[in-house]
Amino acid sequence: MTPQAGTAGKLDVAVRQLRWEADGVVSLDLADPTGKPLPSWEPGAHVDLVLPNGLERQYSLCGPPGERAYYRIGVRRERASRGGSEYVHAFLRPGQRVSIKGPRNNFAFNPAKSYVFVAGGIGITPILPMVRAAEARGTDWQLYFGGRTSASMPFLDELRGYGERVRCHSSDTTGRIPLTELERPVAAGAKVYACGPASLLSDLDTAAANWPPEALRLERFKAPQAAPAENKPIEVECAASKKTVSVGADESIVGALEKAGIRPVTSCRSGICGSCETKVLDGVPDHRDGILSASEQAAGDRMFVCVSRARTPRLVLDL
Known part of the structure; x- marks a missing residue:
């Protein structure tokens, strides 16, 4: 996985359309006010949304892959959050201006024989363009999509068009996603791309212990909580x-x-957006982000300086 660099500065865009996608979830189409095409992007990319009140939050692009006339993002209202989603739901309306940074891609969609997609709730947003891309390539795929209730699961109408390839599991009716069903396709060479709440991704990490290396790629809402470590100067x-x-x-x-x-x-500044990626010239990083895979961490050639530290007394960085 090679992160896709974002644009250096902010880009002013307008809210072209706002739609309700599920209970507590809206999607926004963001477009250049003058009609210019937006920067290119690939499945897995996200943008930093800079709100008029100064808050800055990351949202995955979930529109058609490569679409440049507009960017679509999905936002779940989290009343206990730090206020970004609350502002989007309460105040943003079509015609209003906001700024974005990016796109940036820390969840690159790489070629594979087949795919299994796993999404929980709003975690469907980075997965949607991957589903479309796999379908367009003619690659075999299946999607497991879970949520608390069917009414809370966004983009269901869109996904139903794929028929039995999409398996929906709402906790109040059919229960949680049956992760044991993933063992057979993974053994046959499938790659698993997943995004969702920490509990789902933790269960997937456990399941992946017996899978081939690098079979699982995760997009996290928050960096994983590592065991407490003693920080040294x-x-x-x-x-x-x-x-x-x-x-x-x-x-x-x-x-x-x-x-x-x-x-x-x-x-x-929490190890999930990738904006502070820095090349390591010497020394051994102590990776504490939620982005790099085990093999990428072992390579030690880059790090995210907002959360990671060092295993050696000195680091040399390309800054």
Whole structure:
């Protein structure tokens, strides 16, 4: 997986259309106000939505793959969240202007013999373009889609057009997604792409212990909670800036860099958006993000400086 770089600055767009997709879920079509095509993108990509109140949140693109006349995103209203989804639902309406950054892709859709897609709730958004792309390629696929209730599961009408390839499981009627059913297609060489709540992804991680390496690719809402670790002070040499920055045990790498006048691009600051990806020139990163696979972490050639640290006393970064 090679993350797709996003655009450097903000792009002003207008809300072209707003639709209710399920209980508590709306989709927004975002377009250039002058009609210009938006930057190209591929399945798995997301944009950073910059709201008029200054909040910035990441949302997967869920429209037709490669569509550049508009971007479609899906937003579930989370009243206990930090306010981004609440603002979208309460205040955004067609014609209003917002800004976006990106697109960026940390969940690249790579070729495979066949696919199994697993989505929980709003986690269907990055999966939708993958389903369309697999169908367009003529590649065998199936989708397991779960939610609390059928009424809470967005884009069901759209998915029903694929017939028996889509298997819907609502907790109040048919129960949870039967993950044991995935063993046979994975053994036959299928790749599994999944997005959803932490409990679903944790169960998939457990199931994947006996699968071939790299069979499972996950898109997380939050970075996984690692076991508590003792942070030690480290030194970060910024090769391009010709500065060496001391990072205290009680601060993040990006925080120390900013205090030293070096400002990497950041957004989520929680290890899920990928905006602060940085090339590692020397040293061993301590990866704490929710993006890189085990083999990508082992390569040690890049890291996300908002949450990750170092296993060596010193890191040399391309900053």
